[in-house]
Amino acid sequence: MKTAQHFFYQNDTLTVDGVPLDKLAMQYGTPLYVYSKAALTEHFRQYADVCKQFETDDIHSLVCYSVKSNSNLAILNILGREGAGFDIVSGGELLRVIAAGCDSRKVIFSGVGKTASEIRLALEHDILCFNVESFAELRRINRIAAEMGKKARVSFRVNPNVDPKTHPYISTGLKENKFGIPYEEALAGYEEAARMPHIEVTGIDCHIGSQLLDDAPLLEALDKLIDLFDQLAQKGIELKHIDIGGGIGITYDNEIPVAISDYLTRIFGKITTWKNAKYPGQSISMMFEPGRSISGNAGLLLTQVQYLKTNSDKNFAIVDAAMNDLMRPSLYESWHTVLPVVKRQTETKTYDIVGPICESGDWLARQRTLSIETDDLLAIMSAGAYGMAMSSNYNTRGRAAEILIDDKKAYLIRKRERPEELYALETIIS
């Protein structure tokens, strides 16, 4: 079985950067999310380093980590110290970025349903830019900025109608999706925005989907953004940045996603040629919103087998993690590799790995050939993105604890939730 660089076996025991997972399970219990700081920073630097190579006096860039993929404060803090900006989709995420000690002026705010209080909060904290997703939202931002005596920086999230060729639930750039402003209406929208006294039009953006293995759809989307940029320039509306969103995929099983350096080289190649030909001397910033490609393969979910059972002719390994801890398999039928923490040489069987929740959809992996016994530990791999971040308290299950490994030391970066905490906000009426 293939393991990634930061998740490897030593003496037949799976480790995160050399820290054995059986020891962590003993100390912190299961289910447990375990992340590698080294993997996280390495993935971020894959973006930041290539961006730096293409920096010139008038081509700049900002990598805005997509907070929704994994929003633990420790993770945000590490990325902030690496120089990341942040892509957020709620006031809560903005408060997380601030609580993590990161700079709110490097925050971009996406999302179709920004409330008035979220817009106010973002303006109070002087965020870099709103990625506006409708005309109604634009007008609301202008009104609130006027009340606050401010000018809001905005970019339009245009919907380029490009097929990202990924799971339909995580496609966001097709006409029928709820996201963004239709491409054909963007020009008129920008003209309206440019006339608004409390709006400063600064950019253009899109985000066409997630877990893309090929960058061709992203390059196609970039062409469309560039085209709109040119049309706007002809109307005297000068943009300062282009944000191509996130979406680069990772290996869950044996997929081979485009290398980030190749993708960025193609993006900057296009931008440099176009900008130097048409806008020499004008400053342009390229922005990115990666989530999964930074956090996804920086973490795993550790779980313990509670029972083995056979119904009809199907074998089940019932573990203590469930769909409330990792929702992706139930939601998208997605694949996560399952590895034994301690390798056994005994007979293998084919198992469905399921949780204790009262739903047939509560499974983490299906039809996996493993040699396991009751009480064994299993690692659900590639769970650093959209794992803990999408977890819930269904069945009154406290969320898992989170551990970060840094330089062979384990840090508890989120305590396990206790049942009392789950009902602490509830009241019995007389």
Ligand SMILES: Cc1ncc(COP(=O)(O)O)c(C=O)c1O
């Ligand atoms: C607006 C926006 N930006 C960035 C991302 C991050 O995407 P990914 O994790 O695929 O890089 C998402 C999630 O798909 C998103 O909705």
Ligand SMILES: N[C@@H](CCCC[NH3+])C(=O)O
């Ligand atoms: N939550 C999804 C990705 C959606 C990204 C949000 N726009 C996943 O687990 O793959």
